[in-house]
Amino acid sequence: MSPQTTPIADTAQDLELSERILAPDGSRMPNARLDAFVADVDAAQLRALHRDMVVLRRIDAEGVALQRQGQLGLWAPCQGQEAAQIGTARALDPQDYVFPSYRETGVIYARGAQPGDYVRMWRGEEGAAYDPAALRVAPLQIIIGAQTLHAVGYALGIRHENAPEVAVTYFGDGATSQGDVNEAMIFAASYQAPVVFVCQNNHWAISEPVTVQSQYPIAGRAPGFGIPSLRVDGNDVLACLAAMRWALEHARSGKGPAYIEAVTYRMGPHTTADDPTRYRDDAEWESWRDRDPIARLEAHLRASGDLTDEHVAETQAAADAVAKEMRAACLGMVTRPPLAVFDGVYAEPHTGLERQRDEYAAYLASFESEA
Amino acid sequence: MTQLTLGKALGAGLRQAMRDDEKVVLLGEDIGKLGGVFRITDGLLDEFGAARVIDTPLAESGIVGTAVGLAFRGYRPVVEIQFDGFVYPAFDQIVSQVAKLHYRTQGRVKMPVTIRIPWAGGIGAAEHHSESPEAYFAHTAGLRVIAVSNPEDAYRSLRQAIASDDPVVFFEPKRLYHHKGEVDLDAPLADAPPMGLARVVRPGTDATVLTYGAMVGTALQAAEAAEDEGIALEVVDLRSLSPVDYDSVAASVRKTGRVVVAHEASREAGLAAEVIASVTERCFEYLESAPLRVTGHDVPYPPAKLEKYHLPDLDRILDAVDRVLDRPHSLTGADA
Ligand SMILES: Cc1ncc(C[n+]2csc(CCOP(=O)(O)OP(=O)(O)O)c2C)c(N)n1
Numbered sequence: 001m002s003p004q005t006t007p008i009a010d011t012a013q014d015l016e017l018s019e020r021i022l023a024p025d026g027s028r029m030p031n032a033r034l035d036a037f038v039a040d041v042d043a044a045q046l047r048a049l050h051r052d053m054v055v056l057r058r059i060d061a062e063g064v065a066l067q068r069q070g071q072l073g074l075w076a077p078c079q080g081q082e083a084a085q086i087g088t089a090r091a092l093d094p095q096d097y098v099f100p101s102y103r104e105t106g107v108i109y110a111r112g113a114q115p116g117d118y119v120r121m122w123r124g125e126e127g128a129a130y131d132p133a134a135l136r137v138a139p140l141q142i143i144i145g146a147q148t149l150h151a152v153g154y155a156l157g158i159r160h161e162n163a164p165e166v167a168v169t170y171f172g173d174g175a176t177s178q179g180d181v182n183e184a185m186i187f188a189a190s191y192q193a194p195v196v197f198v199c200q201n202n203h204w205a206i207s208e209p210v211t212v213q214s215q216y217p218i219a220g221r222a223p224g225f226g227i228p229s230l231r232v233d234g235n236d237v238l239a240c241l242a243a244m245r246w247a248l249e250h251a252r253s254g255k256g257p258a259y260i261e262a263v264t265y266r267m268g269p270h271t272t273a274d275d276p277t278r279y280r281d282d283a284e285w286e287s288w289r290d291r292d293p294i295a296r297l298e299a300h301l302r303a304s305g306d307l308t309d310e311h312v313a314e315t316q317a318a319a320d321a322v323a324k325e326m327r328a329a330c331l332g333m334v335t336r337p338p339l340a341v342f343d344g345v346y347a348e349p350h351t352g353l354e355r356q357r358d359e360y361a362a363y364l365a366s367f368e369s370e371a
Numbered sequence: 372m373t374q375l376t377l378g379k380a381l382g383a384g385l386r387q388a389m390r391d392d393e394k395v396v397l398l399g400e401d402i403g404k405l406g407g408v409f410r411i412t413d414g415l416l417d418e419f420g421a422a423r424v425i426d427t428p429l430a431e432s433g434i435v436g437t438a439v440g441l442a443f444r445g446y447r448p449v450v451e452i453q454f455d456g457f458v459y460p461a462f463d464q465i466v467s468q469v470a471k472l473h474y475r476t477q478g479r480v481k482m483p484v485t486i487r488i489p490w491a492g493g494i495g496a497a498e499h500h501s502e503s504p505e506a507y508f509a510h511t512a513g514l515r516v517i518a519v520s521n522p523e524d525a526y527r528s529l530r531q532a533i534a535s536d537d538p539v540v541f542f543e544p545k546r547l548y549h550h551k552g553e554v555d556l557d558a559p560l561a562d563a564p565p566m567g568l569a570r571v572v573r574p575g576t577d578a579t580v581l582t583y584g585a586m587v588g589t590a591l592q593a594a595e596a597a598e599d600e601g602i603a604l605e606v607v608d609l610r611s612l613s614p615v616d617y618d619s620v621a622a623s624v625r626k627t628g629r630v631v632v633a634h635e636a637s638r639e640a641g642l643a644a645e646v647i648a649s650v651t652e653r654c655f656e657y658l659e660s661a662p663l664r665v666t667g668h669d670v671p672y673p674p675a676k677l678e679k680y681h682l683p684d685l686d687r688i689l690d691a692v693d694r695v696l697d698r699p700h701s702l703t704g705a706d707a
Binding site for chain 2: 273
């Protein structure tokens with residue numbers, strides 16, 4: 001065998017190398033590997049996916065607006081990544097458990113997040129935005145890559161119990177450089193853990209282009225760890241759904257971990273504190289705008305007559321309603337009193353902290369007695 | 372003299388260090404085109420090129436480990452950790468490698484690595500963006516630890532840190548990045564006081580407040596308020612957390628006889644404990660009362676809406692001042 005030259009992970013090549021079911025113009029392409037996984041998806045289901053994506057985009061826009069209005073400290077937009085998040089998350093079973101990064105607004109939406117859940121953490125009210133047990137989603141993770149190891153550990157538990165569940169972890173292209181992510185893959189493969197890795201390659205880790213993290217398509221690494229992988233067009237919600245169904249089936253049936261790289265694009269800034277004009281050129285952004293995941297599914301549904309203007313109007317109204325609830329939940333949040341800083345540090349009594357809390361309580365009370 | 376923000380002063384310090392010594396190279400996430408998330412490295416890529424301003428993959432252990440290799444090769448790497456809370460993936464490289472190599476090789480290998488860390492709270496940031504990890508590093512032999520509190524210091528001590536043959540963990544209070552002050556850009560480095568020296572920022576006679584970083588400003592506010600009540604507080608900026616300049620500290624304590632140490636980091640096994648123990652060892656007979664700590668609580672850094680209850684403010688400092696002065700104070704019964 002002669003040595004092969006490795007493909008470079010550049011923006012243009014990325015797409016041609018990925019699996020696809022819907023072309024950017026919405027037309028359906030045959031896909032030998034994936035078609036079987038979405039053979040059951042009918043027009044109603046497609047409309048539901050469309051609606052999910054529209055609602056998610058609206059939630060995301062509301063998050064940005066709330067931040068701009070000073071209601072949130074920060075927001076991490078996911079515009080452009082709707083198909084990758086909705087397509088993969090909608091493939092999950094309710095009992096599966098997700099370990100996300102901070103950008104997975106669409107994933108927590110698909111898991112049933114409540115209006116306040118989107119903003120509680122970003123507003124700085126609480127460290128975790130929601131009840132993990134209720135959503136079966138771990139708290140949004142800020143330390144890049146840490147959650148991938150947690151998912152593998154969770155999956156080991158599933159394996160010990162022979163449960164039919166799968167652990168799923170989401171992370172970005174930048175995260176693949178972290179030791180934790182590589183260690184997670186080794187552990188997952190060593191123990192054949194039922195875990196699915198979902199890398200949303202949105203091309204940028206803040207200002208670092210994906211080429212700084214990877215000279216080879218990211219999905220190509222997983223086989224080196226002994227993990228089968230698929231590289232899908234992350235702006236094609238059907239391909240994302242199909243790939244995730246493949247991965248989940250693989251993991252659920254005892255074959256061990258699976259890996260998906262969803263090739264997509266972050267249309268907005270990294271967070272509301274970021275300024276992408278410093279590092280990203282307009283042409284690149286525009287070329288991705290033409291691959292908008294929502295427009296793509298909409299074109300597909302329109303062509304087959306499965307989406308009417310009324311549908312679209314209804315969906316938009318539903319999205320507006322969700323955004324309104326989210327805003328109301330955000331503005332209605334009441335900051336906890338000062339002594340809440342001590343809440344929940346330990347599960348059992350801790351005399352040192354109790355003393356400190358009492359001291360601080362006495363200190364605060366001294367202001368009242370003065371008044 | 373030039374008016375600069377602390378952030379710009381740091382950028383100027385980096386630029387000057389890179390001009391002075393071509394072995395100085397920068398490594399970090401987003402430090403190139405973006406200029407760093409705080410824009411401290413703004414413009415340096417244009418001036419010095421990608422070989423000296425290295426935009427790295429997103430891997431802190433990788434960044435610091437690579438800096439170790441560069442130092443082996445005779446470079447003076449300056450590493451930017453994006454935020455305090457992200458230094459932990461690199462912790463092993465810093466404490467096991469950077470700190471120890473000089474010792475292990477009996478001085479044959481030098482580790483002139485500067486590790487810059489945007490640091491501490493008060494900006495309403497998200498989780499992991501407001502931590503005070505200084506005690507971990509001060510506890511590690513082989514590292515020097517610096518915390519700056521104003522633009523002039525930032526400019527000078529960053530250059531000193533880079534010029535030092537020892538590794539320096541360099542804490543930059545992000546709460547002060549936009550604070551302005553006078554900076555003498557042309558003062559020769561050789562004439563500057565060594566970076567390890569503490570500084571009396573405000574002289575006083577009744578009690579000494581020892582602090583560092585953004586808390587220096589809070590302590591100065593407290594001192595002004597105390598003055599209204601006829602109390603003259605001496606405020607000392609430690610500037611170096613390892614080593615602490617105990618000669619200067621002791622001189623102040625001998626003068627005032629009363630000590631309050633204030634920092635944002637939580638209390639347990641924190642720097643204040645170390646400083647008070649050392650002060651007690653050195654100046655026991657001068658002390659008129661037991662030294663006190665004013666610190667963050669022993670809780671993980673709280674969510675943004677609660678941080679105002681966590682960070683020491685001027686009232687908490689004044690309360691401690693009252694207690695070391697045996698004046699009526701609010702913490703009833705807390706002296707047990
Ligand atoms: C350990 C660590 N280092 C640095 C950061 C700061 N940071 C937050 S997000 C980010 C970029 C992440 O890029 P990627 O993994 O591609 O995910 P994306 O944000 O694009 O979804 C960085 C550097 C962090 N949160 N954690």
